[in-house]
Amino acid sequence: MRIAVIYLASRLVTTSFFLLAARLSPPGSRFGPGADLATYVVAWDAQYYHRIASEGYPVELPLTAAGDVAQNAWAFMPFFPWAAGAAGWLLGSWTAGAVALALIAGYLCCLVLRSILKPGIGETAALWAVGFFASAPLAAMFQVGYAEAPFLLLVLLGIRGLQRRQYGMLYAIIPAMAFTRPGVLAFALFLGLFGVRRWLTRSREPFAPREVVHVVALAGIATVLGFSWQVIAGLVTGRDDAYLATELSWRRLWVGxxxxxxxxxGWLQAADYWFRSWGLAPVWGLLGLGLLVVATGAVLAFSPHVARLGPEIRLWAASYVIYLLAVFLPQSSVFRILFPLSPLWGAVAAPRSLPWRLAVLAACLVGQWWWIWNMYGLGTEFWHIP
Structure with missing residues (x-):
């Protein structure tokens, strides 16, 4: 009941922010002064999900005037748009179905997040973490046609399955994850690291042969499925590089x-791009990147508040960070891309100081308004892309 109240209150706040952004939106904004909630729900990437549901994927890749592959639907996985279409058939429109799925997935995320955090940090801190998560700068993801909330729900369920050594559910979770949004390869790495840790600590917790088989099989399935969308895109379009060429079409917006x-x-290219844009020598970007990687690793390895979350959450966070370093080009979408690291809200909530927790909650709400205003109320600058 408490989580339901927290989630409902946070959704009312997010709705108020959207309405305020629409009201204050200037004539020169991306969506114009006449924007409303319905406009924002299907904005940005949600347009591609809607198109997938109604038109499917292109058999022939669109090309730019220069002959490069243009942005197209192959960058997006099919599970969410098709599920939203099915829900929309009952609710009257794809938009209604997409919002319903995002809202329900967000609430279920809150329930599962509490369950995976409570053993390490206790009930009170877990509820605060849920409050931070539900009110976070990216809380708009619970109310727009994006696949972030359903994907995170699958990740959280996967973490809980490993925490409880319940492997059977993962055979259903991993395929769904693979076709919801990119990131299942991070989960494959997570499973590998989890298996290595279980093997190294088998003297404290026996690692039964049955468990070994499950972990190896699941890691293999996740790895194969992680590359399957590239194969599918290649078979349908006749181009082996269809998926990667599509993904790189977005990268060209930033680095050519x-x-x-x-x-x-990607991170090296981004460091060079951003520091040149800021009038700084690119070498400072490389230095900053190195320090960021070291600092992130140090926090995951040595922070006592992170340690209290348990090895599964720490291994997931490390795996996802490594995955991002391998495949992502940091740009304005970086905040949204970090959404799967939401279990780390538990470390933020772990300190028992009430002033600290209230300050974090206030910062979450300020950050949420800032994000909604810039990405939806304005949406005019090159960094106003969620």
Whole structure:
């Protein structure tokens, strides 16, 4: 009941922020002064999900005037738009179905988040973490046609399954995750690290042969499925590089035609791009990137508040960070891309100081308004892309 109250209150706040952004939106904004909630729900990437539900995926890849693959629906997985379409058939429209799925997934995320955090930080801190999560700067993801909330729900259910050594449910979770949004390869790495840790600590907790088989099988399934969308896109379009070329079409907006995909190169390209844009020497960007990686690793490895969350959450966070370093080009979507790290709200909520928790909650709400205003109320600058 308490989580329901927290979630409902936070959704009312988010709705108020959307309405305020629409009211204050200037004539030159991306969506114009006549924007409303219905406009925002299907804005940005939600347009692609809607198109997938109504038109499917292109058999022939669209090309730019220069002959490069243009942005298209192959960058997005099919599970969410099709599920939203099915729900929309009952509710009257795809938009209604998408919002319903996001809202329900967000609430279920809150329930599962509490359950995976409570053993490490206690009931009170877990509820505060749920409050931070439901009111966070990216809380708009619970009310727009994006796949973030359903994907996170699958991740949280996967973490809980490993915490409880209940492997059977993962055989259903992983395929659903693979076709909801990119990131199942991070979960494959997570399973690998989980298995290595269980093996190294088997003297304290026996690692039965049955469990070994499950972990190895699940990691293998996640790895195969992690590359399956590339194969499917290639078979349908007749181009082996259809998926990667589509993903790189977004990267060209920032760094131009930098050649094919090379793992871990995106962060180096972004460091060069952003620091040049700020009038600083690119070498400072590389130094800053190195310090960021070291600091992130240190927090995950040594922070006592993170340690209290348990090994599964820490291993997931490390796996997802490594995955992002390998495949992502940091740009304005970086905040949304970090959404799967939401279990770390438990570490933020762990300190028992009430002033600290209230300050964090206030910062969440300020950050949420800032994000909604810039990405939806304005949406005019190159960094106003959620």
């Amino acid at each position: 035609d930098a050649g094919g995909f090379v793992p871990f190169e």
